[in-house]
Amino acid sequence: MIRVLIAEDMHLIRGALVALLSRELDMEVVAELDRGDQVLEAAIRTRPDVAVLDIDLPGMDGLSAAEVLHEQVPNCQILVLTGLSQPSHLLRALKVHVRGFILKDAPAATLAQGVRRVAIGERVIDPDLLALALETGESPLTPREADVLRAAEEGISTDEIARTLFLSSATVRNYLSNAITKVGGRNRIDAIRIARDAGWL
Amino acid sequence: MIRVLIAEDMHLIRGALVALLSRELDMEVVAELDRGDQVLEAAIRTRPDVAVLDIDLPGMDGLSAAEVLHEQVPNCQILVLTGLSQPSHLLRALKVHVRGFILKDAPAATLAQGVRRVAIGERVIDPDLLALALETGESPLTPREADVLRAAEEGISTDEIARTLFLSSATVRNYLSNAITKVGGRNRIDAIRIARDAGWL
DNA sequence: ACCCCATTGTGACGAATGTCACGGTCGAGA
């Protein structure tokens, strides 16, 4: 019997996923949560074989939860579930020893099969997504450039960005100029869109 | 027996929703689809009592599908499912005679209950979301202003927008200026963000 | 010790942007 923990914030979806896995005779759902910061506690208490984590959880995101989970409960295999195919998420997931990475638009049978495969230590990663991740690569932005882009995303003006980040407004313009060049955008809006789509923010 | 049609593009979620509803003894899933433009054909063929439509479907969005469905198969009640709580979606849903509007982070029991209630002609709408929708209201933007904002969202420059919309670049600047003022933004980025969050694009 | 790069800043320049005033056409309603 494979013991499964599920963390997914949308109640309806979580209930539906539990219903899906409950039909499988060789697995049982031993914990279901809606917050990332409850994952560790629940895993210690219920000792699941596999943790199915949504990326986008309140409290603590799924990948951070995966990181602490891997350290504290190393024999629990982790399978990450995500709606968007953001390449950077996969890269980060691999760094924190996630064994499986499944998109929500994968066929329904994939989840149960994925749970079985990560339970025996195999990796389960969509080849298309992996290729996309390798192609997109890591962020070309320095931490500060990413900060400035994130601030610009809010729609605030250059010198408001400067004030919130304690920079000169000229410096902010320089960082934005660098960021625009690096990501290949035409202006800050383009750069924000490109960086967000690639998951670099 | 309540006959249910389900349209949801993410396979895994769709399978899970089917699993959830299949546990209910008083309903059966007679059709499951992943495209909006297949809804009408499937509804005519399977004659469901209730159609559960995701908003965000490929081919034809859920609300457009709801519209044609209401005209062609009027005794099929429609329940819309959405992940984001964009007020404008609810407003449009009400216009096309949708009976129910459920968020994906509602409790799992809500869906089956919602299906039962719309099946007997009741309305099922989250009161919080309704309040938010009435508060946000309809878009203050004229169609053309919305066009220009949508184009600006792509990150292209003002005169590229002008070329794609066959306008003078000065006119584009005027529309953007109007839009920025109307939505209460500080610049075009702010206006794009505000309008997108409100669902006005 | 040296180099590389992130970080932060200045000054300057042209281009893009945001705002305003103004005028015209056209279709929908009062």
Add this chain to the structure above:
DNA sequence: TCTCGACCGTGACATTCGTCACAATGGGGT
């Protein structure tokens, strides 16, 4: 018919933005 608002445009203006050259500091590697 007349008015109103959406639509489209011009011209002008100040401001912001994007880019460049240049310089100083400081942490990490080789």
